[in-house]
Every structure is written in structure tokens, then in C-alpha cells.
Amino acid sequence: MKVFIKTYGCQMNENDSEVAQYYLEQDGFDIVDNENDADIVILNTCVVRKKAEDKFFSTIGELRKKNKKIGVMGCGAEKERENLFKRGVNFVIGTRAIPRISEAVELSLKNKKVAFFDDLLDQIDYKNVLKRNSKYHAWITIIYGCNRFCTYCIVPYTRGREKSRKMTDILEEVENLTKKGIKEVTFLGQNVDAYGKDLNDGTSLAKLLHETSKINEIERIWFLTSYPTDFSPNIAYEIANSPKIGKNIHLPVQHGSNKILKKMNRRYTREEYIELIKKIREIVPDASISSDIIVGFPDETEEDFKATVDLVKEIEFERLNLAIYSPREGTIAWKFFDDNVPRLIKTKRMAYLLNLQKEINRKLNEKYLEKKVEIIVESEGKNGYFYGRDIRNKIIAFKGNPDLIGKKAIVKVKKITAGPLYGEIIKIY
Ligand code: SF4
Numbered sequence: 001m002k003v004f005i006k007t008y009g010c011q012m013n014e015n016d017s018e019v020a021q022y023y024l025e026q027d028g029f030d031i032v033d034n035e036n037d038a039d040i041v042i043l044n045t046c047v048v049r050k051k052a053e054d055k056f057f058s059t060i061g062e063l064r065k066k067n068k069k070i071g072v073m074g075c076g077a078e079k080e081r082e083n084l085f086k087r088g089v090n091f092v093i094g095t096r097a098i099p100r101i102s103e104a105v106e107l108s109l110k111n112k113k114v115a116f117f118d119d120l121l122d123q124i125d126y127k128n129v130l131k132r133n134s135k136y137h138a139w140i141t142i143i144y145g146c147n148r149f150c151t152y153c154i155v156p157y158t159r160g161r162e163k164s165r166k167m168t169d170i171l172e173e174v175e176n177l178t179k180k181g182i183k184e185v186t187f188l189g190q191n192v193d194a195y196g197k198d199l200n201d202g203t204s205l206a207k208l209l210h211e212t213s214k215i216n217e218i219e220r221i222w223f224l225t226s227y228p229t230d231f232s233p234n235i236a237y238e239i240a241n242s243p244k245i246g247k248n249i250h251l252p253v254q255h256g257s258n259k260i261l262k263k264m265n266r267r268y269t270r271e272e273y274i275e276l277i278k279k280i281r282e283i284v285p286d287a288s289i290s291s292d293i294i295v296g297f298p299d300e301t302e303e304d305f306k307a308t309v310d311l312v313k314e315i316e317f318e319r320l321n322l323a324i325y326s327p328r329e330g331t332i333a334w335k336f337f338d339d340n341v342p343r344l345i346k347t348k349r350m351a352y353l354l355n356l357q358k359e360i361n362r363k364l365n366e367k368y369l370e371k372k373v374e375i376i377v378e379s380e381g382k383n384g385y386f387y388g389r390d391i392r393n394k395i396i397a398f399k400g401n402p403d404l405i406g407k408k409a410i411v412k413v414k415k416i417t418a419g420p421l422y423g424e425i426i427k428i429y
Contacts, residue, residue: 001029001030001039001040001105001109002029002030002031002032002037002038002039002040003024003029003030003031003032003038003039003040003041003042003105004031004032004033004034004035004037004038004040004041004042005017005020005021005031005041005042005044006035006041006042006043006044006059007044008043008044008045008046008052008055008056008074009044009045009046009048009052009074009075010046010048011139011186011188011224012139012141012188012189012190013044013045013046013074013075014133014139015139015140015141015188016044016073016074016095016098016141017044018129018131018132018133018139019098019124019126019129020042020044020073020093020098020101021131022125022128022129022131023098023099023101023102024101024102024105025131026102027102029102029105035063035066035068038068039068039069040068040069040070040071040105040108040109041063041068041069041070041071042070042071042072042073042093042101043056043059043060043070043071043072043073043074043076044073044074045072045073045074045075045076045077046074046075046076047075047076047079047154047158047328048075048153048154048155048328049323049326049328050326050328051326053076053079056072056076057087060072060084060087060088060089061087064088069090069091069105069108069109070088070089070090071089071090071091071092071093071101071104071105071108072084072089072091072092072093073092073093073094073095073098073101074095075095075154075155075158075159077092077093077094077095077115078094078095078117078157078158078159079154079157079158079329079330080092081115081117082115084115085113085115090108090113091104091105091107091108091113091114091115092104092114092115092116093115093116094115094116094117094118095144095158095159095160096117096118096119096120096121096144096160097116097117097118097119097120098120098124099120099123099124099125100116100118100120103116104116119160121144121163121165126140126165126169126170126173127169127172127173127176128176129173130176130177130179130180132177132180132182135181135182135405135406136181136182136183136184136376136405136406137182137183137184137185137186137378138174138177138182138184138185138186139185139186139188140170140173140174140185140186140187140188141165141188141189142164142165142170142187142188142189142192142195142205142208143162143163143164143165143189143190143191143192143194143195143196144159144160144162144163144189144190145159145160145161145162145163145190146159146161146162146190146191146194147161147162147191147194148191148227148265148267149265149332150254150264150265150266151263151264151265151331151332151333151337152264152294152297152325152327152328152331152332152333153328153331154328154329154330154331155190157330157331159190162191162194162197162198163198164194164195164196164197164198164199164203166199166203167196167203167207167208167211170187170208171208171211171212171215174212174215174218175215178215178217178218181406182217182218183217183218183219183220183376183406184218184219184220184221184222184376185212185218185220185221185222186221186222186223186224187205187208187209187212187221187222187223187224188223188224189223189224189225190225191225191226191227191230192205192223192224192225192226193205193226193227193230193231193232193235194227194230195208196208197230204232204234205223205232205235206232206234206235206237206238209221209223209235209238209239209242209245210238210242212244213238213242213244213245218244219244219376219408220244220245220246220376220391221242221244221245221246222245222246222248222393223235223246224250225250225252226249226250226251226252227251227252228251228252228253228266228268228272228273228276229267229268229272231249231251231276231280233279233280233283235249236249236279236280236283236284236287237283239283239284239287240283240284243391246391246392246393247284247286247287247288247391247392247393248287248288248289248290248318248392248393249280249287249288249289249290250290250291250292251276251277251289251290251291252291252292252293253270253273253291253292253293253311253315254266254292254293254294255293255294255297255300255304255307255308256270256293256304256307256308256309256310256311256312257270257300257303257304257305257307257308258270258307259299259304260297260299260300260304263297263298263299263337264294264297264333265332270307270311273311274311274314274315277289277315286392287392288318288319288392288393288394289315289317289318290317290318290319290320290321290393291315291317291319291320291321292320292321292322292323293308293312293320293321293322293323293353294323294324294325295308295322295323295324295325295346295349295350295353296324296325296341296345296346296349296350297325297333297341298325298333298337298338298339298340298341299337299338299340299341300325300341300349305349308353309352309353309356312353312356312357312360313356313360316360316363316364317357317360318361318364318392318393318394319361319393320353320357322350322353322354322357324346324347324350325339325341325346326339327339358418359418361418361419362416362417362418365394365416365417365418365421366416368394368413368416368421369413369414369415369416370412370413370414371412371413372410372411372412372413372426373390373394373396373410373411373412373413373423374390374391374408374409374410375388375389375390375396375408375409375410375411376388376389376406376407376408376409377400377404377405377406377407377408377409378405379405380402380405381397384399384400385397385398385399385400386398386399386400386401386404386405387420388409388411394421395419395420395421396411396413396420396421396422396423397420397421397422397423398411398422398423398424398425399424399425400425404425404428407428407429408428408429409425409426409427409428409429410425410426410427411423411424411425411426412424412426
């Protein structure tokens, strides 16, 4: 039987799909790369935003018309659970039950509706999940779940409480991946800085970064996503001391007003966030700080919004993911707060921040002009352009060829925009 896995949302879902694929292949299923060739389609879903949720519901409708067997995994599986059967889904797999995926497919082929939500994280055979969608880069989930309960966020309800993997297992997985040609890894967690805290044995993200840096074949190490009060200066010291650790810290601030931060249950103030960024920049002077911001949270006044604008101007983020607030069913904000900022004001504020960030991007990018930068070549774009990333996570486009993918190169930056930089290859190695 042929299976197609369609992945929505974050990199943790990407990694979960790779794990699901591993189990299905072990059990004799063929994985195909498009839904038309498949007998069974598994949707690995995201419900962090309303738009993502609507998308997966409409895909279920389309697949039903094509008479495919449909499975749902990911956050949508946890949020909707058995309700999905009413929509015509054949099986549902919780975020921690991936090792049972083949069993679910087989039962659905016998026309049984099954939903598995066991916590089988400890059983996942990560060190043998060696197939990755990229030939040189691997996503590696190191901690599941989140204990933070930001009032707008569905993740703690869909992914459960924090649970770290053993450091020895992660290092073994990295070592095995290098034998397959992997040179670059990204450690993932909804709150990656909390890695190791639940193990109570001194394990930490800083230690994991330190140990991974010692693996010769590994050339770059990244980690996502940080949480301000869990970010330890030791992580910054590891970045400063290792040429292999990416100098990009994605540290979502979410808002610039203390009133809204409190309402979001973000557990830090604007002043504490700014202080943390100063500390990081003292330890890693050329650190690239990126962030997430939500616009139009309940009760956000012009004054609150201005506090966000001022913060963005003060920090000068290298990259900013902006989202308009939309209530997610089941969260504290959905239950208790009025979604009282009119849509028009939300979109106006969003547009203002987008423009501001573009100006900042252009200004920061000017520092790159005529500079020689070391990149790892990642992907092919349009019109003969290829893309690579430097140690600060800056994307640089240049004319190249597919043989360069996965290689290191020195590129001289010749043109800047508010988005990618454009350069010429000087050296390949
Ligand atoms: S820290 Fe991130 S994942 Fe956790 S509840 Fe807050 S927004 Fe959601």
C-alpha cells in the first residue's frame, strides 16, 4: 500500500513526519511524494493559527471526494481527537503515539476507526530514523511539549508537558546521521531552552551544544525556539566559544507592553527582555536576534501597540515573524478574553510593523555589502539562483549549480534588499 504524508506547520511536525515515515517503511508501506499516487494520506496537522486549521479541514473534504483512506496526526489530532471521525477521517494518531502508526493504518484498512493517544515517546527509535528530507541537514527534536501556558497558545494542550530526550541518545543519533552525510543539525523544542530541566541530572541545552560541537563531521548547529526566562547565559557562552554554533537566537518577545505581556502570561517584563538581549550581545557581539510578535491581542490600546513599536526600534531584530491575534479554542484567552481589537486596526498595526521591520532589515543588511561571507549552500531557487545561509542565519542568493548543495562556499555580497542578499561565489570547499 502506498502512503503520502502531508506536513503542515512547524519543524517539529517535519521531524515527526520523518519518524512516521521510518515506522511505515519498516512495516512494508511505500512512501510516495504526492497524494494522487497514494492509497492512504496522512495529514500531519497544525492548529496554532485558525488559518492552518481551516486548511487541514478543507483538505480532509477534498481527500474524501477522492476516496482516500485518511489519517490525522500532529496538533490537530490532539485537539479534535475522535471528533475527526465525524469528518470522515479513518484513523487518528496523537503527537506522542507515532510508533503505533503502522498499526493504525492496518486497522483502518480493515475498516476499523482507531485513535491512539498513548505516550510512547520513550520508545521512539530515533537513532535509526536516519532518513531526512535534506541530504546534509537534520531536524532533531530534543524536548517535547511546553509548560509555559501562554494564554493564547494551544501547544501545551496538544503537545503536553515538557519531556526531554536523554543527551546520550541525541548524541548517538547525531553521530549516526553524520555517517549518512549530515553536516548540519537543528535542535528543536517548543521551549528548547528548557531542555534537560525535567531530567534533573544537570543536562542542559548548553551542555548538549558543547558535546555536539565536538563531533568532527558536524559543521553547524542551530536550536529553536527559545523562551526568555529559560535562556541561560551559558548558551550564549557556548555560541561565543564554538565556530560551529549558529549565532542566531530566535527569542520570541510577543509584545512590548508589560500590561499585555502579563495578560499573555509571558512571565517577563519588557525591561527584563531588553536586559537579556543586552547580556546576549555582550557575550556574542554579532548575535543575530530574531523574534515573534502578536498584534491585536485583547485590550491592546494604541499606547500598548506603541510600546511594541518602540521595542522593535530599540532591539532591531534581524528577523520578525508577525501574527495577527486570533483566538484558539480551548486556550485561556479564548475562554476569558474578549477579542476586542477591531480587524481593521489589527491589520493596520500589522502593516505598520511590517514596514518598520523592512526598514530595519535593509539597514542591518547594509553592513553586509561587499563583505565576504562563509555559507552552506542549501537550496535551488528560481532563474538559476541558489540559496545559502551564513553563521548568523542570513540568506544569501547567488548564481550556482545543483552540485553545490550541501557544500561550504565563500560568497561576496554585491547587492542587498530587505530580504535576501545577493552575491558572487569566490571559493567553494
Ligand atoms: S512558550 Fe511557546 S509553545 Fe509554550 S505556551 Fe508559550 S507560545 Fe506556546
